[in-house]
Amino acid sequence: MRLDTVRVINYKCIFDSGAFSIAPVTCFVGRNESGKSALLEAIYKLNPVRQEDLDFDPRKVYPRHLYRRYKERAEAGSSGEPVVAARFELSPDDCTALENALGPRVLLSKFVVFAKYYGRRPTMQVSINESSIVRHLLSQSSLSSSEKRPLRLCETIARLRDSLSKVDSPSDAQSALLESVERQFPDANAGMAAIRVLDPRLPKFVYFASYNTLPGEIALDVVLDKSKRGDALTFDEAMFLALLGLAKTDPEALRDNSNLEEYIRTLEIASDRITEEIVAYWSQSRHLSVQFRVDSGTPTARGGRRFHTRILDSRYMSSFNVEDRSSGFVWFFSFLVWMSHVRRVYGDNVIVLLDEPGLSLHARAQADLLRYIRDRLQPRFQVMYTTHSPFMVDVEDFLGTRTVRDVSEAGMLLGTKVEDKVFAKDKDTVLPLQAALGYDVAQTLFLGGHMLVVEGPSDLLYLKWASRQLRMRDRAYLDTRWVVCPVGGIDKMRSFVALFGGNRLHVAVLADFHSGDKNKVRELRDSGLLKKGHVLTMDTYASASEGDIEDLLGRRIYVPLVNSCYGLDDDRRVPLVRNEGETRRLVEEVTDHFRALPADVESFDHYTPARHLSEHPEVAERDSDALMAALERFERLFVDLNSLLPAASVGQEE
Numbered sequence: 001m002r003l004d005t006v007r008v009i010n011y012k013c014i015f016d017s018g019a020f021s022i023a024p025v026t027c028f029v030g031r032n033e034s035g036k037s038a039l040l041e042a043i044y045k046l047n048p049v050r051q052e053d054l055d056f057d058p059r060k061v062y063p064r065h066l067y068r069r070y071k072e073r074a075e076a077g078s079s080g081e082p083v084v085a086a087r088f089e090l091s092p093d094d095c096t097a098l099e100n101a102l103g104p105r106v107l108l109s110k111f112v113v114f115a116k117y118y119g120r121r122p123t124m125q126v127s128i129n130e131s132s133i134v135r136h137l138l139s140q141s142s143l144s145s146s147e148k149r150p151l152r153l154c155e156t157i158a159r160l161r162d163s164l165s166k167v168d169s170p171s172d173a174q175s176a177l178l179e180s181v182e183r184q185f186p187d188a189n190a191g192m193a194a195i196r197v198l199d200p201r202l203p204k205f206v207y208f209a210s211y212n213t214l215p216g217e218i219a220l221d222v223v224l225d226k227s228k229r230g231d232a233l234t235f236d237e238a239m240f241l242a243l244l245g246l247a248k249t250d251p252e253a254l255r256d257n258s259n260l261e262e263y264i265r266t267l268e269i270a271s272d273r274i275t276e277e278i279v280a281y282w283s284q285s286r287h288l289s290v291q292f293r294v295d296s297g298t299p300t301a302r303g304g305r306r307f308h309t310r311i312l313d314s315r316y317m318s319s320f321n322v323e324d325r326s327s328g329f330v331w332f333f334s335f336l337v338w339m340s341h342v343r344r345v346y347g348d349n350v351i352v353l354l355d356e357p358g359l360s361l362h363a364r365a366q367a368d369l370l371r372y373i374r375d376r377l378q379p380r381f382q383v384m385y386t387t388h389s390p391f392m393v394d395v396e397d398f399l400g401t402r403t404v405r406d407v408s409e410a411g412m413l414l415g416t417k418v419e420d421k422v423f424a425k426d427k428d429t430v431l432p433l434q435a436a437l438g439y440d441v442a443q444t445l446f447l448g449g450h451m452l453v454v455e456g457p458s459d460l461l462y463l464k465w466a467s468r469q470l471r472m473r474d475r476a477y478l479d480t481r482w483v484v485c486p487v488g489g490i491d492k493m494r495s496f497v498a499l500f501g502g503n504r505l506h507v508a509v510l511a512d513f514h515s516g517d518k519n520k521v522r523e524l525r526d527s528g529l530l531k532k533g534h535v536l537t538m539d540t541y542a543s544a545s546e547g548d549i550e551d552l553l554g555r556r557i558y559v560p561l562v563n564s565c566y567g568l569d570d571d572r573r574v575p576l577v578r579n580e581g582e583t584r585r586l587v588e589e590v591t592d593h594f595r596a597l598p599a600d601v602e603s604f605d606h607y608t609p610a611r612h613l614s615e616h617p618e619v620a621e622r623d624s625d626a627l628m629a630a631l632e633r634f635e636r637l638f639v640d641l642n643s644l645l646p647a648a649s650v651g652q653e654e
Contacts, residue, residue, distance in 0.1 A: 001088040001089065001090055001091060001094055001112075001198075001201060001202060001203055001349075002088060002089045002091065002382065003022045003086060003087075003088055003203070003351055003382055004021065004022060004086075004087045004088060004089045004111065005019050005020065005021050005022065005086070005087045006019070006020060006022060006043055006084065006085070006086045006087075007019040007020070007084070007085045007086075008039060008042045008043070008083065008084050008418075009081045009082065009083060009084075009085075010062055010063055010066060010070070010080075010081070010083060010118075011038060011041075011042040011056070011061055011062075011063075011083055011084070012035070012038040012041075012042075012061050012063065013033075013035045013038055013063070013406065013415055013416050014035055014038055014039060014042065014063075014415050014416040015063060015066070015414060015415035015416075016414075016415065016417075017039065017416055017417060017418045018417055018418060018419070020402055020418040020419065020420055021420055022382065022384065023397070023399060023400035024378055024382055024383070024400065025373060025374065025377075025378050025382070025383045025384075025385075025394070025397060025400050026382075026383070026384045026385075026400050026401075026402060027384075027385060027386075027387060027392070027393060027394065027400055027401045027402070028040070028384065028385070028386045028387070028402050028403075028404050028418070029386075029387060029388065029393065029401055029402070029403055029404065030386070030388065030403060030404030030405060030406075031388060032388065033406065034404045034405055034406045034416060035404055035406055035415070035416030036355075036356075036386035036388075036404045037209075037355050037356070037386060038416065039386070039404060039416065039418065040207065040353045040355050040384065040386055041207070041355075042083060042084050043084060043086070043205065043353060043384065044205045044206075044207035044353050045083075045084065045116060045205075046084055046086055046114065046116055046205055047114075047202050047203065047204055047205050048204070048205050048207065049204045049205065049206050049342055049345070049346065049350075050235075050238065052232050052233075053207070056083050056116065056117075056118050058070060058074075058118045058119070062118065063415070070118070074118070074119055080117070080118070081117075082115035082116060082117050082123075083116050083117060083118060084115065084116045085113060085114075085115040086113070086114050086115070087111050087112070087113050088111065088112050088113075088114060088202070088203075089110055089111055090107070090110045090111070090112065090198075094198060094201055095107060095110065097197055097198075097201065098194060098197050098198065101193070101194075101197045102128070102133050102136070102190070102193060102194060102197070103132060103133050103135075103136025103137070104132070104136065105129065105132050106128050106129055106132050106133055106136075106194075107126075107127065107128060107129070108127040108128060108129050109127040111127075112124055112125060112126050112127075112198060113125040114202060124195045124198065124199060124202075126191055126194040126195060126198065128190060128191060128194050130155065130156050130157060130190045130191075131155045131156075133157065133190050134151075134154050134155065134156070134157065134159075134160050135152075137160070137177065137180070137181065138151060138152070138177075141173060141176070141177045141180075142173040142176070143171075143173045143174065143177060144171075144173070147171065147173065147174060150163070151163055151164075156190070157181065157185045157188050157189065157190045157193075158188040158189075160181060161178065161181050161182065161185070161188050164177060164178040164181065165178060201349070203349050203350055203351045203382075204342070204346045204349065204350050204351070205350070205351050205353060206338070206339070206342050206350055206351070206352050206353060207353045207355065208335055208338060208352070208353070208354050208355070208357070209354075209355040209356065210331065210355060210356040210357065210358075210359040210360070212235060212239065212331075212334060212335075212338070213239075213322065213327070213330050213331050213334040214239055214240070214243060214309050214322055214330060214333070214334045214337065215236045215239070215240060215309070215322075216308065216309060216310075216321040216322045217306050217307065217308045217309070217321070218236065218237065218240050218306065218307050219304050219305075219306060220254060220294060220304060220305045220306060220307040221255070221304030221305055222304055223237045223240055223241065224251060224252065224254065224255065227241055227251070228252070239334065239337070239338060240307070241341075242337050242338055242340070242341035243267070243271075243309070243337050244267065245340075245341050245344065246267060246270035246271060246274070246337065246340065247263060247266040247267040247270055248266075248270070249263065249266065254294070254307075260294055264292050264293075264294070267292055268290070268291065268292060271289075271290045271292075271333075272289065272290075274333060274336045274337065274340065275288070275289050275290060275333065277336065277376075278329070278332050278333060278336065281368045281369070281371060281372040281375075281376075287313055287314045287315045288311055288312065288313055288314075288329050289311070289312045289314065290309065290310070290311060290312070290333060291309075291310045291311075291312050291319055292307065292308065292309055292310070293307075293308040293310065294306070294307050294308070295308065308321065309321075309322050310322065311329065311330065327360040328358065328360045328361040328362070328365055331357075331358070331359075331360060331361075332358075332369070335354075335357075339352070348380045348381065350381050351381060351382045351383075351384070352377060352381045352382070352383045352384070353383075353384050353385070354373075354383065354384070354385035354386070355385070355386050356385075356386055356387060356388075357369060357373075357385050357387070357392070358389075358392060359389075363389075363391045366389055366391040366392050367391055369392070370391070370392055370394055373385070374394065374397075386404075398457075399611060399614060399615065402418050402419065402420060403418070403419045404416060404417075404418055405417050405419070420611075449481065449483055449505065449506070450479075450481045450482050450483065450505075450506045450507075450508075450645060451482075451483050451485050451505055451506065451507045451508070452482045452483065452484045452485065452507075452508050452509075452510060452641065453485050453487055453493055453496055453497065453507060453508070453509045453510070454484060454485070454486050454487070454509075454510050454511075455486065455487070455488070455489050455490060455493070455511060455512060456486050456488065456489065456606060456607070457486045457607055457610070458549070458606040458607045458609070458610035459484075459486060459510065459549050459610075460484045460486050461607075461610035461611060461613070461614045462549050462550075462552070462553065462610055462613070463478060463484055463549075463634075464478075464484070464614070465610075465613055465614055465617060465620075466478075466552075466630070466631060466634035466638075467634075467638065468617075469617070469620075469627075469631055469634075470631055470634065470635055470638070473631070475631070475635055476635050476638050476639050476642070477635075477638055478638045478641065478642070479638075479641070479642045479645055481645060482508075482641065482642075482645075490511055490512070490517050490520050490521065491520070493509055493511065493524060494520075494523070494524055494527065494529070497509065497524070497527075497529045497530060498527075498529055506644075506645075507530060507534065508530070508534040508535075508536065508641065508644055509524060509530065509534065509535045509536065510536050510537075510538075510637075510641070511524075511535065511536070511537050511538070512537070512538050512547065512548045512549065513537035513538055513539040513540075513546055513547055514539075514546035514547070514548070514585055514588075515546065521535065521537055531644075533644065534644060536637070536640060536641065538551060538552060541633050541634075541636055541637045542633065543633075546585055547585070548585060548586070548587045550586050550587050550606075550609075551585065551586055551587075552630060552633045552634055552637070553620075553630050554626055554629055554630050554633075555576070555578065555586055556576065556623050556625075556626035557619075557620045557623065557626050557627065557630055558586060558590075558609070559574045559575070559576050559586075559590075560576070560619060560622065560623075561609045561612060561613055561619050561620065562574050562590055562604075562609050564612065564616070564619050565608055565609050565611075565612035566601065566602055566604070566608070568597075568601070572597055572598075572601065574589075574590055574593050587606070590604060591604055
């Protein structure tokens with residue numbers, strides 16, 4: 001299953017987060033005390049790997065000022081809204097498992113909703129075609145045609161079971177079918193049968209915080225005794241047992257002093273493998289490794305023997321307790337130990353939650369950690385992490401960023417809100433995003449290269465979408481040496497070019513062209529800041545006197561895209577056919593259309609359709625003729641842009 005959307009209600013500082021989407025790697029950005037950690041904690045409790053963390057305790061986590069109202073509702077027998085509601089998309093394997101159990105074409109939707117509550121059992125909603133299940137049962141039975149005929153009117157399992165149980169003198173085939181129905185559907189509920197198939201397939205959630213590290217020392221025999229009795233363990237103790245699990249031998253072997261050195265050697269060999277993996281992503285030092293020691297105490301002594309974890313620095317041939325040295329390295333090592341343990345138990349059906357990962361890391365080490373997440377975790381797991389560091393924001397995957405804000409309006413506290421829109425109104429919230437973009441741009445500028453300046457982020461998304469589409473068809477796409485940089489409108493283009501154009505950077509500009517901006521484009525062309533032919537405008541490729549990048553998409557793609565992403569239907573839709581006498585640009589027409597819609601419709605902006613197209617490219621594939629026409633327009637643009645690059649180093653490979 002893939003986590004698709006989440007909503008959190010009444011958990012600590014979160015009154016209602018609103019529903020927000022989850023990407024393959026989702027980065028939650030917000031200032032301190034905005035509710036990022038609370039958000040991750042609530043999501044973790046959907047299906048945590050540690051049973052100790054399974055339940056919600058309203059006395060501890062229900063918002064304080066709302067707790068009295070909750071108590072009154074609970075005493076009246078009302079459970080209220082779910083604390084966390086998560087929508088999952090079923091994988092092909094999930095669908096196959098369900099069809100193997102219940103029959104073909106049983107699913108009405110590939111999405112299921114799993115919800116957790118205060119004081120009651122969780123729920124799972126599955127949309128299934130119960131009549132298909134009944135038909136499958138009948139087709140697989142040995143009933144004769146005459147015996148099947150009256151049962152074909154049954155649309156539910158309950159009706160089928162009731163009809164079979166009322167048959168006088170049932171045949172062997174009828175008795176066998178009734179027995180099969182009662183065995184497979186003991187509660188006569190097809191939905192519950194589907195849930196029994198899907199519930200074990202629900203991903204487990206792993207939560208790892210910045211303070212979750214291996215303990216420097218631990219009472220060895222105390223932990224072994226607690227584990228043997230099945231007592232609840234602290235996270236430090238669970239982490240220690242996860243470390244011992246690296247040796248793939250029974251931890252009880254540590255009680256035997258004669259085997260102690262051999263066990264520790266096995267453990268250090270396993271730890272060396274993890275250290276080698278860290279070193280591949282650790283630019284800070286290549287000279288650190290992990291050592292283990294057991295002191296000379298005895299199990300009968302007070303507290304028993306103590307197990308020590310130490311970090312060896314081979315440059316200085318000295319070792320230190322993990323609590324005294326290299327906290328960043330220890331965090332990284334501890335995280336990989338815990339993930340190794342989780343994968344041994346649960347395989348790859350895991351969603352990873354990291355709360356402020358790499359908080360103690362240098363900026364370069366944070367970039368290493370981000371690369372590790374992208375290279376090693378993302379191919380196997382969905383990952384969610386919180387940060388307020390610009391160096392933990394992946395500028396190559398801005399669509400995976402979600403802003404987290406503590407919101408107040410008109411003096412009323414609304415609590416933590418999560419927004420899919422990358423740039424929130426609160427300047428403190430978006431500061432890490434701005435810093436990440438600024439750093440990325442600065443890196444590009446200092447390293448040199450070819451910069452394509454566009455007006456906004458929607459231009460960037462449309463260009464990337466069109467380039468991918470053309471590349472898949474073996475047609476001319478945007479040369480990957482172009483770095484596309486949104487600057488925030490035509491007014492900022494001249495400032496950007498004036499500031500950076502002389503910094504050994506090859507700059508071209510791609511701008512909209514319409515009334516109000518035509519003079520600004522001409523001034524930029526005439527300024528002498530750019531080489532001749534390096535200011536391109538959309539009207540040229542839209543074959544019109546004026547044009548935006550949306551005109552390159554064309555009406556037959558852009559209008560359905562807008563209707564789809566804003567959920568417009570019936571009389572609220574933007575018309576696919578242009579009204580007679582209509583002369584406005586496409587975006588201008590759509591903007592005016594939204595102004596006439598009721599207040600409950602979300603305000604129109606350029607970015608939302610662009611993001612929707614990036615996430616759902618199939619929207620544009622419904623009209624193949626319109627798609628081909630749009631790609632021809634983009635291809636002409638890319639050919640012209642690529643011709644501006646140095647011919648001697650033209651290379652299309654990424």
